[in-house]
Amino acid sequence: MSHETAHPHGPKEPRARSSGHCVVLGASIAGLFAARVLSGMFDRVTVVDRDALPEADENRRGVPQGRHAHAILPAGTRGLQQMFPGLLEELEASGVPVVREPTEMHFAPGGHLLCQEGRYADPTPTYQPTRPQLERQVRLRVRKLPGVEIVDRCEAAGLISTPDGARVTGVRLVRRDDDTERELAADLVVDATGRGGRTTRWLADLGYDQPREDKLAVDIKYVSQNLRLAPGALGRRKVVIVGAEPGRPTGATFLQHEADRWMLTLIGYGGHHPPTDPSDFLEFAKPILPSDVFEALCAAEPLDDLVAHRYPASVRRRYERLDRFPEGLLVFGDAICSFNPVYGQGMSAAALQAEVLRECLAGGPDRLAHRFFRAAARRIEVAWQMAVGSDLSLPEVAGPRPLPVRLTNAYFGALLTAAERDPALTQEFVKVSSLLSSPLILLNPVTVGRVVLGNLIRRH
């Protein structure tokens, strides 16, 4: 257990300080973000994970997504800047590629290659560490916060509560080494155990209703590989993202992680899954990638075997709609909302929830869960609507398409068409898809005018 001083330039802690002990279940990105916020509010914060947490930048069982392309959007980058000052600068100094100019990114959502001219108006760049690298750097900093202890190889097996179930008073933990069980008392338990979401079952055990789940089945498969590319093989580009489009429900993300080390992830919706045989994998990539990128890929040296991951459905648990919820318990991160990962929103949504948690804790402990769930639901609403809306623009994804969804998707199609040649429209779209701006900016009269004009010019 470490008690080193927190970074002196960290965000200001809220005034209403609680005392006592908080237990965070799950030491992945959301659990670590929650611990960062809670460490300013509780005397002690214990973060528990069932995995052995690696000393190096290695993948681990509980975060299988770490083996696949993982990008943090600018909204998440801002959260990292606020919570862990200096972290991003250290990543860059250690050689992590940073995207600052449109020419460094090939971004083609919905079949439209966005304009690569001009400069980004928003100064938030995109950092490209590997997922294990980012998680370990965040973990190292959380471990140094005052009063924080991270306990690994320990599984949360259930909640402890008052006899009437009105308040959660701790957790039951099972050590993975020897299966011994112990109880850990807590004034607040935060469930950040990921999309598996233990709380739904635990609520039922305590006699509460389970939250309603909003779900969109996408049946996505990821297949990924690390590759060595000749320096400069892709010119100035440091990232290539090709999204799915109607009629081709497949896509690719090609991310530079070091000067010559890249990760390629191919994705496909149900019925169009990427293969795990190396030669078929290349064939699958061919119609997705620009031809020069495909050529570079053919000349690249594979650094490991192909790995696959299935993602069945986006799931949003509507905790904010429950009438009753025990005191002393919160749910956080993917356990509240797991987005189709092709839009890269999960870690940024966790950063947005961390902001909300900080604000809610500042309001004191009264009805904390109720206030947190409502505010978090509002903060992630846009991300959820954008992910679900984009998926529903693909005829291959089954689901209801009410008029607002069809109108929004038609407008996005027109906007992306115009953005192919319009740097200003590209920037506005990127700001919205990065979760930095409300989609309402896309409806201001000047933007709508540019969309109409851009489409008229394309037709003539």
Ligand SMILES: Cc1cc2nc3c(=O)[nH]c(=O)nc-3n(C[C@H](O)[C@H](O)[C@H](O)COP(=O)(O)OP(=O)(O)OC[C@H]3O[C@@H](n4cnc5c(N)ncnc54)[C@H](O)[C@@H]3O)c2cc1C
């Ligand atoms: C294939 C894929 C690609 C993705 N790509 C991106 C991307 O590009 N950008 C992005 O922002 N997001 C991406 N995401 C989402 C992102 O990984 C998550 O949003 C992010 O990790 C935050 O999730 P979390 O911490 O809530 O849960 P998780 O990351 O799932 O972590 C849950 C943690 O809880 C632990 N745990 C589980 N059960 C227990 C238990 N009973 N007791 C103790 N510990 C337990 C696990 O070991 C793990 O450490 C992707 C997800 C997937 C599946």
